[in-house]
Amino acid sequence: MTGVARRVTTLLVVMLFVSAVVFVAIHSLPGDPARLMAGPQAPRSVIDALHARLGLDEPLSAQYVHFLKRALSGDFGLSLRDGTPVGAAIAQRLPYSLLLGGLSYVLAIVIGVPGGTLAAVRVGQWPDHLLMAATLVGASLAGFWVALLGMEIFAVRLHWLPLMGAGDWRHYILPVMVLALMPAALILRMTRTGMRDVLRQDYIRTARAKGLPPAIVLTRHALRNAMVPVVTVICLNLGGLISGAVVTETVFDWPGIGRLLIDAVRYRDYPMIQGITLLSILGVLGANLVAEILIAWLDPRTRGN
Amino acid sequence: MRRSVFLCCITAGFAMKSAAAACAAGLTVMLAEPPRSMDPADQNATATHSILAPFYESLVQQDETGSIRPGLATRWSGSVDGRVWRFTLRPHVLFHDGAPCDPEAVAASLKRLIDPKAGLAGAGVFRGLIMDVAEDGQDVVITLARPYADILHLLAMTQAAVVSPIAARGGTLGRHADGTGPFRFGDWQDGDHVRALRFDRYWGAAPSLDWINWTWSPEPSVVNMALQTGDANVVMPISPVFADLYTPGRPASAEAVVYRAPGSALFWAALNTRLPPLNDPRVRRALSLSIDRRALVAGLLHGNGQPACFAITPETPGARGCGAAAGADIDQARTLLEQAGWHKGFSITAVVQEPEEPIAEALQAMWRSIGVRLVIRRQEAGVWVQSAFAPPDEKKRSETGVIISSWSAPFVADLQIRPLYAAASAAPAGANLGFYDNPIVDAEIEAAAGTLDPIGRAALYGTIQTRLADDAPMLPLYVQDDLFGVRRDIEGVTSLPDGEIVVTQAHRRPVR
Numbered sequence: 001m002t003g004v005a006r007r008v009t010t011l012l013v014v015m016l017f018v019s020a021v022v023f024v025a026i027h028s029l030p031g032d033p034a035r036l037m038a039g040p041q042a043p044r045s046v047i048d049a050l051h052a053r054l055g056l057d058e059p060l061s062a063q064y065v066h067f068l069k070r071a072l073s074g075d076f077g078l079s080l081r082d083g084t085p086v087g088a089a090i091a092q093r094l095p096y097s098l099l100l101g102g103l104s105y106v107l108a109i110v111i112g113v114p115g116g117t118l119a120a121v122r123v124g125q126w127p128d129h130l131l132m133a134a135t136l137v138g139a140s141l142a143g144f145w146v147a148l149l150g151m152e153i154f155a156v157r158l159h160w161l162p163l164m165g166a167g168d169w170r171h172y173i174l175p176v177m178v179l180a181l182m183p184a185a186l187i188l189r190m191t192r193t194g195m196r197d198v199l200r201q202d203y204i205r206t207a208r209a210k211g212l213p214p215a216i217v218l219t220r221h222a223l224r225n226a227m228v229p230v231v232t233v234i235c236l237n238l239g240g241l242i243s244g245a246v247v248t249e250t251v252f253d254w255p256g257i258g259r260l261l262i263d264a265v266r267y268r269d270y271p272m273i274q275g276i277t278l279l280s281i282l283g284v285l286g287a288n289l290v291a292e293i294l295i296a297w298l299d300p301r302t303r304g305n
Numbered sequence: 306m307r308r309s310v311f312l313c314c315i316t317a318g319f320a321m322k323s324a325a326a327a328c329a330a331g332l333t334v335m336l337a338e339p340p341r342s343m344d345p346a347d348q349n350a351t352a353t354h355s356i357l358a359p360f361y362e363s364l365v366q367q368d369e370t371g372s373i374r375p376g377l378a379t380r381w382s383g384s385v386d387g388r389v390w391r392f393t394l395r396p397h398v399l400f401h402d403g404a405p406c407d408p409e410a411v412a413a414s415l416k417r418l419i420d421p422k423a424g425l426a427g428a429g430v431f432r433g434l435i436m437d438v439a440e441d442g443q444d445v446v447i448t449l450a451r452p453y454a455d456i457l458h459l460l461a462m463t464q465a466a467v468v469s470p471i472a473a474r475g476g477t478l479g480r481h482a483d484g485t486g487p488f489r490f491g492d493w494q495d496g497d498h499v500r501a502l503r504f505d506r507y508w509g510a511a512p513s514l515d516w517i518n519w520t521w522s523p524e525p526s527v528v529n530m531a532l533q534t535g536d537a538n539v540v541m542p543i544s545p546v547f548a549d550l551y552t553p554g555r556p557a558s559a560e561a562v563v564y565r566a567p568g569s570a571l572f573w574a575a576l577n578t579r580l581p582p583l584n585d586p587r588v589r590r591a592l593s594l595s596i597d598r599r600a601l602v603a604g605l606l607h608g609n610g611q612p613a614c615f616a617i618t619p620e621t622p623g624a625r626g627c628g629a630a631a632g633a634d635i636d637q638a639r640t641l642l643e644q645a646g647w648h649k650g651f652s653i654t655a656v657v658q659e660p661e662e663p664i665a666e667a668l669q670a671m672w673r674s675i676g677v678r679l680v681i682r683r684q685e686a687g688v689w690v691q692s693a694f695a696p697p698d699e700k701k702r703s704e705t706g707v708i709i710s711s712w713s714a715p716f717v718a719d720l721q722i723r724p725l726y727a728a729a730s731a732a733p734a735g736a737n738l739g740f741y742d743n744p745i746v747d748a749e750i751e752a753a754a755g756t757l758d759p760i761g762r763a764a765l766y767g768t769i770q771t772r773l774a775d776d777a778p779m780l781p782l783y784v785q786d787d788l789f790g791v792r793r794d795i796e797g798v799t800s801l802p803d804g805e806i807v808v809t810q811a812h813r814r815p816v817r
């Protein structure tokens with residue numbers, strides 16, 4: 001219980017510190033939101049009136065205090081662009097991003113872990129060469145280009161899949177595959193490396209000598225130990241899911257957080273950027289916590305730490 | 306109209322299932338960017354104008370030729386001195402919330418637009434010009450601070466559209482449109498769509514469409530694919546790179562047609578007139594003379610545009626054409642540089658956003674021929690705004706000599722010249738980004754704006770254009786055509802010179 005309380009306290013302190021850093025950093029970005037809203041035609045008087053309306057004429061410290069007071073009660077303020085509550089806008093978009101990111105990671109794990117295991121078991125043979133070549137291609141191709149290629153082939157030419165948007169399950173296929181490409185390659189390579197190391201260990205030889213079936217040796221003895229670095233990488237990347245699919249969401253017209261963030265940055269929508277950034281940080285911190293718990297479960301030796 | 310749609314559905318219903326589906330009388334339009342606001346007075350973006358047009362109406366409206374037509378006002382008249390304008394309102398017009406659109410509502414809407422406390426983003430050209438708005442029976446009387454020849458064109462702009470007083474008081478306009486247009490607001494899902502639904506109590510002819518769905522994508526290739534697959538029935542704009550795919554005989558031409566309409570977006574390079582050697586008009590003219598504007602149109606726009614050598618765009622009364630000046634005159638440019646003492650050339654820096662980078666690269670190549678080296682700094686939108694609108698000392702510190710951008714204010718010469726060239730508009734107060742300061746031009750700008758006689762006004766603008774071309778504080782480059790794509794089963798889509806797409810009268814072709 002003490003451990004949990006300590007972690008929560010640390011989390012709050014980190015969030016407070018990060019919120020101040022993010023607030024200052026965002027407001028230091030060059031570009032005036034009022035000018036971006038009003039356009040180049042607007043005279044100074046209109047810009048000044050907009051500053052007053054948006055509360056941007058107050059000192060930065062006062063703006064931060066207002067932000068902090070609201071944030072503590074769960075209110076991240078209103079979007080400078082259209083007056084939408086930031087929390088509501090994020091809540092509307094978040095499920096789309098989480099679903100897209102979550103599915104892509106499931107796909108990446110489903111491809112990466114068995115693929116990496118197979119490559120490790122058949123190291124130096126054709127499955128290994130094939131999978132390594134595939135991961136090289138997967139990691140090298142730009143997601144943006146693959147997305148456009150997939151749209152051209154499957155939506156424009158073959159009419160098998162919808163082009164864009166987030167409608168039924170068919171809308172998920174292309175973006176999930178594109179988003180899974182890079183993590184699948186990463187997980188596959190990590191799993192292969194981890195498994196190769198573990199398969200050389202004495203206890204694996206002992207397990208085989210005991211006459212255990214190869215499948216049991218692989219899944220129960222080798223894979224669990226090989227998963228520690230893989231889990232770390234997966235969890236670290238999971239934290240970025242909230243705002244990490246910017247390119248994919250833009251190309252596929254996906255109504256997720258990534259696109260919201262891009263628009264917010266473009267128009268210097270400070271409260272929106274602040275809200276999304278804090279959520280992302282929370283996601284990263286949460287993912288780190290999950291990683292620690294999973295690693296402790298996978299490798300009991302780490303529990304004491 | 307209604308009959309053809311009805312027949313369409315009946316025929317399709319008997320003929321084939323897929324055709325029946327096509328009879329759902331709606332339209333999906335894809336634009337390049339999302340709407341900024343549902344409040345017409347709180348935005349200045351062309352894409353937003355397109356989305357808001359079906360929801361709102363102004364006192365008057367302008368067509369694609371710039372002619373002023375009745376809108377919410379059926380007739381109007383101006384005083385002899387051009388300062389007092391009386392508009393007689395159309396009776397029995399309702400807002401989408403059911404409130405009557407009477408003189409009180411119109412006056413409240415315009416007063417809100419010019420109210421400094423409201424802090425509306427689109428108030429710029431109206432505040433300071435409109436002094437008072439009053440009701441008088443069925444009329445609305447607008448009093449101007451000074452005579453302004455183009456007041457009707459200003460009142461036809463989206464920013465001056467009449468909004469419901471109930472919605473304005475409730476503060477909901479930013480997210481929920483409420484006007485008198487033929488379509489009422491359906492919903493706005495961030496990052497996905499805005500939906501407009503037919504307003505059944507509209508005063509005018511009912512549109513044939515039941516709904517309009519607005520979507521957007523910043524990626525030109527996605528816009529092109531959406532037109533081909535039918536995910537969008539109408540797209541605006543379609544990149545010149547993809548326009549050729551729809552030429553007759555090519556596969557995509559079976560699906561859609563690309564229309565070309567004269568645009569009004571004038572692209573230019575503003576020169577910092579306070580930074581040596583650009584403070585010398587001979588150097589600025591040399592830079593202008595070394596630009597091959599025809600090559601820019603051919604290379605960057607694939608021919609979809611026209612060269613621009615003067616400050617006013619072609620559709621505007623009094624505009625001057627390029628003629629032979631569209632090509633480069635390198636010898637003359639070198640002579641001018643020699644006279645100015647810069648025959649060995651010099652180096653200057655340009656700040657651009659990503660879309661304008663190809664222009665900068667083309668200028669870099671052209672200016673190299675007269676010994677001028679152009680350093681290009683590509684900047685993100687917010688950073689660019691900071692650089693472009695920086696005051697003289699900051700621009701001097703950062704050695705910003707050239708700013709490349711575009712400007713659109715169709716039909717209104719004053720809005721094409723005053724914000725860019727008047728001394729009072731010098732950055733950071735306005736968009737005179739090169740700090741051009743010429744009292745003679747300032748006086749002529751004022752005189753032209755207040756001259757009600759069209760011939761006299763055109764003559765004044767002719768003089769201003771010549772003077773600006775000689776001083777060359779900004780180098781007009783070209784005017785880009787608007788390209789928009791329409792699926793073959795859709796008719797009645799048009800565009801306005803400011804790049805706004807008009808779909809309220811669109812309909813599907815009857816199935817034969």
